[in-house]
Amino acid sequence: MITLRYLIRRTIYMAITLFIALTLVFLLPRAVPGNPVMDVLLTKYAGRINPYQLKIIESELHLGGTLWQQYVGFWGSLIHGNFGPSFYYYPEPVSQLIMTHLPWTLFLLGTSLMISIVLGIFIGSYSGWKRGASDSFLQGFSISLTSVPYFWLALIFQLVFAVLIVINGFHIFPVAQGYGITVTPGTNLPFVLSVLRHSALPIITLVITSFTGFALLMRNTVVTVLDEDYVLLAKAKGLSDNTIRKQYVNKNARLPVATSVALAFASIVGGAFLVEVVFSYPGIGYVLYNAVTVSDYPLIEGIFVMITFTTIIANFIVDLLYAYLDPRVVLK
Amino acid sequence: MTTSTIMEVVDLSVDYVLPDRTIKAVSHVSLDVNKGEVIGIVGESGSGKSTLAMTFLKLLEYPGKIKGGKVVYYGSEGKSDVLKMKPSALRKYRWKEVSMIFQSAMNSLNPVMRIEDQMGDVMVEHGYKEDEVDERIDYMLQLAGLTKNVRKSFPHELSGGMKQRVNIALALSCDPKILIADEATTALDVVVQRQILTRLLKLKDDLSISLIFITHDISLVANIADKVNVMYAGKIAESGPSNEIFDSPQHPYTKALLASIPSLEQEKSVKGIRGTPPDLSEEIKGCPFKDRCDSVFDRCKNEVPELKMVSQGHYAACHLYGR
Amino acid sequence: MMSEARAEEIQRALASNSPMNRFRSFMKGVWSHKKGRAGLIILTALGLLAIFGYFFAPYSPYNTNSLAFQPPSYQHLLGTDYEGADIFSWFLIGTGTSLVVGLSIALLSAFIGVLVGVVAGYFGRQVDDVLMRAVDVLLVIPGFPLLVILSAFLPPTLETTIFVLSILSWPFLARVVRSQTLSLKERPYIMASKLSGLNGMQIIIRDILPNLLPIIFINAIFLAVGGVVAQAGLAFFGLGDLRSVNWGTMLYFFQAEDGIVYRAWWWLLPPGLGIVILGIGANFLSNAIYEISKASKGNGK
Ligand SMILES: Nc1ncnc2c1ncn2[C@@H]1O[C@H](COP(=O)(O)OP(=O)(O)OP(=O)(O)O)[C@@H](O)[C@H]1O
Ligand SMILES: [Mg+2]
Numbered sequence A: 001m002i003t004l005r006y007l008i009r010r011t012i013y014m015a016i017t018l019f020i021a022l023t024l025v026f027l028l029p030r031a032v033p034g035n036p037v038m039d040v041l042l043t044k045y046a047g048r049i050n051p052y053q054l055k056i057i058e059s060e061l062h063l064g065g066t067l068w069q070q071y072v073g074f075w076g077s078l079i080h081g082n083f084g085p086s087f088y089y090y091p092e093p094v095s096q097l098i099m100t101h102l103p104w105t106l107f108l109l110g111t112s113l114m115i116s117i118v119l120g121i122f123i124g125s126y127s128g129w130k131r132g133a134s135d136s137f138l139q140g141f142s143i144s145l146t147s148v149p150y151f152w153l154a155l156i157f158q159l160v161f162a163v164l165i166v167i168n169g170f171h172i173f174p175v176a177q178g179y180g181i182t183v184t185p186g187t188n189l190p191f192v193l194s195v196l197r198h199s200a201l202p203i204i205t206l207v208i209t210s211f212t213g214f215a216l217l218m219r220n221t222v223v224t225v226l227d228e229d230y231v232l233l234a235k236a237k238g239l240s241d242n243t244i245r246k247q248y249v250n251k252n253a254r255l256p257v258a259t260s261v262a263l264a265f266a267s268i269v270g271g272a273f274l275v276e277v278v279f280s281y282p283g284i285g286y287v288l289y290n291a292v293t294v295s296d297y298p299l300i301e302g303i304f305v306m307i308t309f310t311t312i313i314a315n316f317i318v319d320l321l322y323a324y325l326d327p328r329v330v331l332k
Numbered sequence B: 001m002t003t004s005t006i007m008e009v010v011d012l013s014v015d016y017v018l019p020d021r022t023i024k025a026v027s028h029v030s031l032d033v034n035k036g037e038v039i040g041i042v043g044e045s046g047s048g049k050s051t052l053a054m055t056f057l058k059l060l061e062y063p064g065k066i067k068g069g070k071v072v073y074y075g076s077e078g079k080s081d082v083l084k085m086k087p088s089a090l091r092k093y094r095w096k097e098v099s100m101i102f103q104s105a106m107n108s109l110n111p112v113m114r115i116e117d118q119m120g121d122v123m124v125e126h127g128y129k130e131d132e133v134d135e136r137i138d139y140m141l142q143l144a145g146l147t148k149n150v151r152k153s154f155p156h157e158l159s160g161g162m163k164q165r166v167n168i169a170l171a172l173s174c175d176p177k178i179l180i181a182d183e184a185t186t187a188l189d190v191v192v193q194r195q196i197l198t199r200l201l202k203l204k205d206d207l208s209i210s211l212i213f214i215t216h217d218i219s220l221v222a223n224i225a226d227k228v229n230v231m232y233a234g235k236i237a238e239s240g241p242s243n244e245i246f247d248s249p250q251h252p253y254t255k256a257l258l259a260s261i262p263s264l265e266q267e268k269s270v271k272g273i274r275g276t277p278p279d280l281s282e283e284i285k286g287c288p289f290k291d292r293c294d295s296v297f298d299r300c301k302n303e304v305p306e307l308k309m310v311s312q313g314h315y316a317a318c319h320l321y322g323r
Numbered sequence C: 001m002m003s004e005a006r007a008e009e010i011q012r013a014l015a016s017n018s019p020m021n022r023f024r025s026f027m028k029g030v031w032s033h034k035k036g037r038a039g040l041i042i043l044t045a046l047g048l049l050a051i052f053g054y055f056f057a058p059y060s061p062y063n064t065n066s067l068a069f070q071p072p073s074y075q076h077l078l079g080t081d082y083e084g085a086d087i088f089s090w091f092l093i094g095t096g097t098s099l100v101v102g103l104s105i106a107l108l109s110a111f112i113g114v115l116v117g118v119v120a121g122y123f124g125r126q127v128d129d130v131l132m133r134a135v136d137v138l139l140v141i142p143g144f145p146l147l148v149i150l151s152a153f154l155p156p157t158l159e160t161t162i163f164v165l166s167i168l169s170w171p172f173l174a175r176v177v178r179s180q181t182l183s184l185k186e187r188p189y190i191m192a193s194k195l196s197g198l199n200g201m202q203i204i205i206r207d208i209l210p211n212l213l214p215i216i217f218i219n220a221i222f223l224a225v226g227g228v229v230a231q232a233g234l235a236f237f238g239l240g241d242l243r244s245v246n247w248g249t250m251l252y253f254f255q256a257e258d259g260i261v262y263r264a265w266w267w268l269l270p271p272g273l274g275i276v277i278l279g280i281g282a283n284f285l286s287n288a289i290y291e292i293s294k295a296s297k298g299n300g301k
Helices: A004-031 A036-043 A051-060 A067-079 A094-129 A135-146 A150-164 A189-226 A229-236 A241-278 A284-293 A297-325 B049-056 B087-093 B115-125 B130-143 B160-172 B190-207 B218-224 B242-247 B252-259 B298-302 C004-015 C019-031 C034-056 C087-123 C125-140 C143-153 C158-169 C171-185 C188-195 C200-236 C247-256 C265-299
Strands: B005-017 B022-034 B038-042 B064-075 B078-081 B098-101 B178-182 B210-215 B227-232 B235-241 B308-311 B314-316
Touching: A004 A067, A004 A297, A004 C125, A004 C143, A036 A051, A036 A297, A094 A135, A094 A189, A094 A241, A094 A284, A094 A297, A135 A189, A135 C265, A150 A189, A150 A241, A150 C200, A150 C247, A150 C265, A189 A241, A229 A241, A241 A284, A241 A297, A241 B115, A241 C125, A241 C143, A241 C200, A284 A297, A284 C143, A297 C125, A297 C143, B005 B049, B022 B049, B022 B064, B022 B210, B022 B235, B038 B049, B038 B218, B049 B064, B049 B098, B049 B178, B049 B210, B098 B160, B115 B130, B115 B160, B130 B160, B160 B178, B160 B190, B190 B210, B190 B218, B210 B218, B218 B227, B218 B242, B218 B252, B227 B242, B227 B252, B235 B242, B235 B252, C019 C034, C019 C265, C034 C087, C034 C265, C087 C125, C087 C158, C087 C171, C087 C200, C087 C247, C087 C265, C125 C171, C143 C158, C143 C200, C158 C171, C158 C200, C171 C200, C188 C200, C200 C247, C200 C265, C247 C265
Parallel strands: B038 B210, B038 B227, B098 B178, B178 B210
Antiparallel strands: B005 B022, B005 B064, B064 B078, B227 B235, B235 B314, B308 B314
């Protein structure tokens, strides 16, 4: 159940989080001695951006005037969704760049998370139902995987499946990029197939490193739920194992898993960014990587704000989903 | 066994086998259930009542182990030992032939399913048609003294008494031949307890089912049971027709239980039973009740008393009687 | 599984006052635990490598006189990188840097986390409210992008990396410590200390912190491992001090200098395996500590 009070409170809470993130973005470059933004513009971009453009950038980024004026100007721009121009891709606006690349990341994140959750619930439910069969497999797997850096595993997969293994002169997966050079982006089948093939290794990497967390959690809750009285009653009713498992065990055991998704999301974002770098995948993480390399500050800031916003929204959706899954929950 | 016998428990023993010890929860219990009869099973906490009831549905799980004995059910297709049923046969038997109101009825409902779905799935499983199921849910809820709008509720939206009633409705939903009620009213306040008890007995008459009524409250059984089994330390200490048990109890334990009933009419002092039941994970020498018994004598210390007939249909396991 | 006698001994030792005694018997307990021993051996081996690796490095990491991208051989046990530097030497020296970074992060963030958690849990009310709100916000903001933006604006040094990672790693520990403190606070003996007139800080140090040690220790282990991984991730992203020799920069240069194209598996494997082995050791050790502290709690009282 969701009350209006909850929606209002939640909105305020999201606004505060966003406010803190944005204020950080505002303060950070201004708190560091010797404004790094101007510094970079004057040194790194000296040849590429002329003095006239420099003036425009300075005003668009609100780098002049008193701190208060700057702050007001900063919010003024933000309200219009304006993060200023990118340095590197000048004069393309940051928001434009984000809008082109964000869908790639959302696709990568969404698909990986979905597969991880489904796989984790499936394996965890099986292992819990058997009261710990395949436990040692699951535990061994997760112990050796919890500390494997996403990007290192990505590099290994890239080396093995896109470089070393050659079958009839072909590699199993492409080394890098979001789609092949022979296809034209759009809603055509060759493009879609190419995207899928190019996303396969990134997705596999993310799934392998994140599903065990869900699986272990699911396994543990299934074992607890199996001892619940309502499961005993379900057995006494003569229901089939299949029904008991689906309707009585899993429906209850998946609730803690749903709660854990919010935290998992925050951590998988970082993983996805690094994996994108490995595969030169045209998502927001790869753009951020390039922005860092060339000190494109407006772009870095814009991406940070965008991702924070996305995460907050994702958290909100998870909350709503949870309330839907568990009738006892009242969001108030 | 008589012609109207519907269930016959023979020499049943159940252990809980834990890593470091084995608890003999039920030892050599035998009893009969006749059609339309109310059987009371009475005993202190830990005497093995619930464990016994579980075996009637073959519901024991780890660490419970059946050490021996039979639970013979006389169904429409002849008799069969419940403990030897194949999974598919067992599933047909459960709830359709014997259903149960669990001691933990408050937690026996699935928190994420609507009441109607929890009642519906079992009926569908046992072959009721969809539209029939729909009507029956309303009917059963009404029988249990609930209104129709409970159907759409989730368990957390119901009070304790309502949950208890839902459990009754649920237990009756497939027209069982035997209904086991394990402390069905213990958790409720006195008024609701009365209502539910009355409801249960009326249903039993209307639907002509057998009722196995489990409780630690011997006064409750006095009014409603046809036959009473008094359990102590996993064994039957005394069994017989209800009126005989109450008018002329034989076993010192039964006497003590009866003496502990607070009474409104007589001004007698209420006596609790001194001491505690024996540890069932240790070998018990002689009579299990010897340490708490006022009439204890030498023989009790070494020899285990067998159930012996004291009068027609009335048995007691005490060295004072029989032979 | 722990024997009861063992657990009792540990319990007794934990109750005795000398910290050295406590530590010794604690270590004994871990050593007699199968996983605990494996964890200790793994972590000690890595620790020794970190301390002494520098002296065994056959080459300077900046010595680029050999051919680039050579596979392992007698001269170069783990081959060479894109400049012809010896990867074995890089790995030995890098282990030290990476572990020092991890340890510093663990110490710093454990300090913040314990402080915030204990204060919030013990003093409750508004203090608790404010601190926990802050923790919530920090947990919601996605960590990695925040790390990136902080690192991008601050000077690219190892100290920055340690600072930034510490600032962002403590919230989880703070939550754990807070909830433990909340339950400890209600225990009779702490009530007794309160009545006997000890002030908040004294009670925290005398009665609460010692009880939290196992859980703090377990979390610190994971903070250290997490720190090593996160530093590697940041370095891989081109952030922090790229001239420093560590597991992260090894991977960064592998990526940036097209190690993949040269199929230089000998360059890719060592740093990653280093991290994985560190993680496995930490897992074993923390599992052991968890089981031991649970067993001694279960048998005590
Ligand atoms: N799952 C179990 N594991 C181990 N021992 C058990 C288990 N269930 C019951 N026991 C033990 O078996 C004995 C009988 O328990 P049971 O629940 O059958 O008693 P009861 O007569 O129903 O008691 P109550 O009136 O409290 O419900 C007790 O000693 C109990 O501790
Ligand atoms: Mg019971």
